[in-house]
Each structure stands twice: as C-alpha cells, then as structure tokens.
Amino acid sequence: MTLDNKTAIITGAGSGMGRATASLFAERGANVAVVDLNGDAATEAVSNIEATVTDADAIAITADVSNSDEVASFIQRTVKEFGSIDVLHNNAGIPQESTPVENVTEQTWNRIQDVNLKSAFLGAKHAVPYMREQGGGVILNTASTAGIRPRTGLSAYAVSKGGMITLTKQLAHELAEDGIRVNAICPVATDTDMLPEFTGDNLSVNAMAETIPLGRLAEPSDIASAAAFLASEEASMVTGSVLEVDGGRDI
Incomplete structure (x- = not known):
C-alpha cells in the first residue's frame, strides 16, 4: 500500500492515533503535514518521523481545526510546500468525560461539536477546491x-461522531463525480493518553475493554493501518464506507 508522491494532511497528529498515522504515511512514501493545536507535539512528531524514516518530508503546523481561517x-x-493535497485526514478530536446529559454544559457541548465535527466540514470546505482542480483526492x-x-x-x-459518519456519507455522494473519495x-x-479522559463514575477503561470481543483495546497502529489502506490506490473503489476498527465491538 504505497503512498509514494502523495501529500497528506493529518490533523491531531501530535499524539496518539494521528501521530501513528503520520509516521506510517511517511514510511509509505507520503509527504506529511502534521497539524496539531499543540505546536510542540507537532514538532516532536515531525522530528520523530525525520529520525526514523529515510528521506522523509514532513512539516509541523500549529492550528485550531475549529477555526476556519x-x-x-x-x-x-x-499545497505551497508540497504542490498538492492528496489526502486530508480529519483526525483531531477531543473527549468527553462520562457525564449524565443533564450535567453537560452548553460550553462543553459546543466545544466538542466544533472540534470533532465542524472541523471536518471546514477541512472539506477548504480542501475540496484544490482536490477538484487536481482531479481527485481522499478525505x-x-x-x-x-x-x-x-x-x-x-x-x-x-453525537459529534454520529454526525461525522453522516457527513462522510454526504460528502462521498456529493464529491464522487470529482474523483474525491x-x-x-x-x-x-484505543490505548492513547486521551482514553482515561472518557472515564467517570459509570465508565472505566477496564469496562470499555471488557466490551470488545477480541479482548483488547485498539492500538494507534491499528487505526494507522486502516487509514493507510483507505488512502491508497488499493481502496480506489471504496467511498462512503465506515470502517469499524473495533475488535467486534459493534457486532
């Protein structure tokens, strides 16, 4: 699953699943833009890529994915740095501490929707014109x-993630004629530093793991491998799909 001569933007790539995906994309030959709100984390991720991947070409960008500008x-x-945008991976997201609905503040609700869902809309809004002009791409x-x-x-x-699924299907239908999957x-x-932030009085990491038929949490590399497949030409007939990397959780 080569990504030679492809340029990928990966948001939330300073840590966790995004960082693993950025590293794997670079290993597969892609130019990578590592985008993260934490600029130090983005820079560290790029340094790691450059130290481990021969001839890697990666840049670190600090940005708030909920801000259109x-x-x-x-x-x-x-696009200016690498000449194209072949893959946009809207990966950035924030957790929600397990909280009864009546205790969720409007501020929390709005922030989660902005970072987890609006960001993908903004990414598509600004990337699609470039992809359309170059004859296609992958989101x-x-x-x-x-x-x-x-x-x-x-x-x-x-709700933010359900919206992401619906947005994915909508965009797949809308952009198919432009060659954009x-x-x-x-x-x-997934076993990342963010995972414990989901816990609360009624939810623990152990409880999450116990609901997974394969008997373990996902690893960031599991998600990176799925992303590399979907970004590659081997998935050229795949669009509008929702790939569950879940160890059987959704059966």
Whole structure:
C-alpha cells in the first residue's frame, strides 16, 4: 500500500492515533503535514518521523481545526510546500468525560461539536477546491464506535461522531463525480493518553475493554493501518464506507 508522491494532511497528529498515522504515511512514501493545536507535539512528531524514516518530508503546523481561517491557512501552506493535497485526514478530536446529559454544559457541548465535527466540514470546505482542480483526492474522517453504539454518559461525544459518519456519507455522494473519495474510520477504545479522559463514575477503561470481543483495546497502529489502506490506490473503489476498527465491538 504505497503512498509514494502523495501529500497528506493529518490533523491531531501530535499524539496518539494521528501521530501513528503520520509516521506510517511517511514510511509509505507520503509527504506529511502534521497539524496539531499543540505546536510542540507537532514538532516532536515531525522530528520523530525525520529520525526514523529515510528521506522523509514532513512539516509541523500549529492550528485550531475549529477555526476556519486557520484551516484554510494550513491547507494553503501544505499545497505551497508540497504542490498538492492528496489526502486530508480529519483526525483531531477531543473527549468527553462520562457525564449524565443533564450535567453537560452548553460550553462543553459546543466545544466538542466544533472540534470533532465542524472541523471536518471546514477541512472539506477548504480542501475540496484544490482536490477538484487536481482531479481527485481522499478525505478520511476519524469517527468512533460511539457514533454507532453509544455509551452512557457520552452524549455530546457520541453525537459529534454520529454526525461525522453522516457527513462522510454526504460528502462521498456529493464529491464522487470529482474523483474525491471520502471514508470514515470508527476506532473502538484505543490505548492513547486521551482514553482515561472518557472515564467517570459509570465508565472505566477496564469496562470499555471488557466490551470488545477480541479482548483488547485498539492500538494507534491499528487505526494507522486502516487509514493507510483507505488512502491508497488499493481502496480506489471504496467511498462512503465506515470502517469499524473495533475488535467486534459493534457486532
């Protein structure tokens, strides 16, 4: 699954699933723009790529993916740096501490929708004109099993990820004639630093793991492998799909 001569933007790539995906894309031959709100994390991720991947070409960009101007800017910068945008991976997201719906604040609700869902709309809005002009591209959206089988206490998060799934299907239909494929990845609970932030009085990491038939949490590399497939030409007939990387959680 080569990505030679492709340029990929990966948001939320300073850590976790995004960082693993950026590294794998670079290993497969892609130019990579590592975008993260945490600029130090983005820089560290790029340094790691450069230290481990021969002839890697990666740049670090600090940006808030919920801000339209900043999204437009990092897409424009990537095109200027590498000459194209072949893959946009809308991966950035924030968790929700397990909270009864009546205790969820409007501020929390709005922030989760902005970062987890509006960001993907903004990414598509600003990337599609470049992709259309160059004759095609790939958009990948990180959704979640919570968008398919919600958990108690995650109302805002589950809605944001359900919306991501619907947005993926809408864009896949709308952009097919432009040669732009759009797919979503639905990870189950994944062993990252963010995972404990989902816990609360009624939800623990162990409880999450116990609901996964394969008997383990996902690893960031599991998600990266799925993204690499969907971004490659081997998935050239795949669009509008929701790939569950879930160890059987959604059965």
